Amino acid sequence: MNRVVITxxxxxxxxxxxxxxxxxxxxxxxxxxxxxxxxxxxxxAIKIGGQVKGFEAEGRFNRQQMTLYDRFTQFTLVAxxxxxxxxxxxxxxxxxxxxxxxxxxxxxxxxxWDDNYRAVYEEGKNRVHPFVVPKLMNNAAxxxxxxxxNLKGPTFTVSTACASSNHAMSQAFQIVRSGMSxxxxxxxxxxxxxxxxxxxxxxxxxxSKDACRPFSANRNGMVQGEGAAIFVFxxxxxxxxxxxxxxxxxVGFAMTSDASDIVMPSKQGAARAMSGALQDAxxxxxxxxxxxxxxTGTAANDKTExxxxxxxxxxHADKLMISSTKxxxxxxxxxxxxxxxxxxxMALREGVVAPTIGYQEFDPECALDVVPNDARxxxxxxxxxxxxxxxxxxxxxxLKKV
Amino acid sequence: xxxxxxxxxxxxxxxxxxxxxxxMDSTLEDLGIDSLGLVExxxxxxxxxxxxxxxxxxxxxxxxxxxxxxxAIIAGIEKLVTEQDA
Numbered sequence: 001m002n003r004v005v006i007t008x009x010x011x012x013x014x015x016x017x018x019x020x021x022x023x024x025x026x027x028x029x030x031x032x033x034x035x036x037x038x039x040x041x042x043x044x045a046i047k048i049g050g051q052v053k054g055f056e057a058e059g060r061f062n063r064q065q066m067t068l069y070d071r072f073t074q075f076t077l078v079a080x081x082x083x084x085x086x087x088x089x090x091x092x093x094x095x096x097x098x099x100x101x102x103x104x105x106x107x108x109x110x111x112x113w114d115d116n117y118r119a120v121y122e123e124g125k126n127r128v129h130p131f132v133v134p135k136l137m138n139n140a141a142x143x144x145x146x147x148x149x150n151l152k153g154p155t156f157t158v159s160t161a162c163a164s165s166n167h168a169m170s171q172a173f174q175i176v177r178s179g180m181s182x183x184x185x186x187x188x189x190x191x192x193x194x195x196x197x198x199x200x201x202x203x204x205x206x207x208s209k210d211a212c213r214p215f216s217a218n219r220n221g222m223v224q225g226e227g228a229a230i231f232v233f234x235x236x237x238x239x240x241x242x243x244x245x246x247x248x249x250x251v252g253f254a255m256t257s258d259a260s261d262i263v264m265p266s267k268q269g270a271a272r273a274m275s276g277a278l279q280d281a282x283x284x285x286x287x288x289x290x291x292x293x294x295x296t297g298t299a300a301n302d303k304t305e306x307x308x309x310x311x312x313x314x315x316h317a318d319k320l321m322i323s324s325t326k327x328x329x330x331x332x333x334x335x336x337x338x339x340x341x342x343x344x345x346m347a348l349r350e351g352v353v354a355p356t357i358g359y360q361e362f363d364p365e366c367a368l369d370v371v372p373n374d375a376r377x378x379x380x381x382x383x384x385x386x387x388x389x390x391x392x393x394x395x396x397x398x399l400k401k402v
Numbered sequence: 403x404x405x406x407x408x409x410x411x412x413x414x415x416x417x418x419x420x421x422x423x424x425x426m427d428s429t430l431e432d433l434g435i436d437s438l439g440l441v442e443x444x445x446x447x448x449x450x451x452x453x454x455x456x457x458x459x460x461x462x463x464x465x466x467x468x469x470x471x472x473x474a475i476i477a478g479i480e481k482l483v484t485e486q487d488a
């Protein structure tokens with residue numbers, strides 16, 4: 001089996017339009033959640049989100065591209081540009097023939113669905129733009145990345161709700177580790193912050209109207225975010241031979257299904273995913289210094305996740321740090337694991353653990369070191385990144401400092 | 403149909419019970435209604451009475467809406483309907 005490292009990272013999210021901007025915001029404990037700005041927001045009960053602001057697609061993309069790129073594809077391409085520039089890999093010949101793209105998204109082109117349903121239902125139009133289907137399809141972003149960077153190997157999109165990115169990156173990891181390809185482009189993108197997207201979530205009654213406060217006793221729900229993060233996963237020897245800057249190593253993963261409830265999380269399913277990732281990485285629980293939690297800020301997730309961590313890590317659970325960066329960038333649903341991987345990279349590479357901001361009251365059911373409110377310096381050798389989706393589908397990645 | 407009978411009908415349907423099996427002092431848990439069933443019941447009540455029920459699944463006990471028993475739910479709905487008519 002080959003070792004797999006990350007040699008490029010890019011992002012756009014509510015905290016920043018680049019990786020450095022995002023990491024700076026995480027270090028400062030900045031909150032990217034603000035008042036939502038889009039049509040009919042006044043008809044929503046939930047009016048806040050981790051919305052990407054100050055991003056103008058017009059000007060970045062030409063007219064033809066704009067007819068084909070939903071906002072989730074735009075985010076993907078912007079993040080990929082940064083990741084590819086950092087990796088500095090040129091995809092030609094055999095490398096290009098084998099390298100592909102595995103992306104996560106839960107909703108794909110949600111705003112394209114929304115806009116066009118409005119056109120036909122609300123405005124009574126009988127005609128939509130010819131590219132509605134290629135624009136909204138969940139694999140559109142992966143395909144555009146493949147076309148732009150000449151990636152001709154296995155390319156597909158994974159959709160497992162809030163675990164989409166982690167499932168996607170697990171697949172990319174597998175492809176490189178097994179030797180199928182020397183490199184893969186992976187990550188996730190989501191853009192559900194439009195009237196229909198938020199209205200659907202509102203119905204479930206799990207959203208907070210004021211803030212995302214993971215692990216805090218007074219937490220009252222999740223806050224949605226949007227954006228993308230894209231990574232270049234590369235075989236270690238290949239990266240080393242060309243003198244690439246290695247951000248961290250991906251050392252293991254595990255995926256489990258709760259097989260129990262469509263929305264309520266399960267401690268066992270989460271615990272099996274974390275212990276499976278440790279086992280796959282060949283490390284023991286005591287080596288893990290940081291866990292980027294799923295930490296949605298809902299009553300159910302946070303206590304279940306903490307109980308699962310306590311089960312898997314035993315006494316070491318009280319020594320490791322676990323934080324949820326969702327309080328800063330919101331829950332990016334299918335892209336969330338990708339953006340949160342950045343916090344793991346920061347912990348491993350820079351020795352800075354991102355905080356759980358918005359933390360106000362101790363909850364005995366979440367009695368772990370959740371790095372409340374302020375970032376912390378620490379030497380972290382191994383980190384886990386958790387994602388636990390609706391549908392009971394869990395995916396955990398294990399990462400190592402290089 | 404009274405508010406009480408309408409609400410009992412909605413809860414009974416959610417619990418897959420006869421309305422006569424839904425007593426005023428039953429809790430939703432007694433009736434076998436879980437958190438998803440609760441959210442669905444509240445949606446059905448909102449639709450039936452054209453009201454907005456202030457309920458957040460993350461903090462059911464802190465919501466302004468008491469769901470501790472069938473009678474508490476009915477009282478809450480009656481209040482919301484009255485407020486709306488006012």
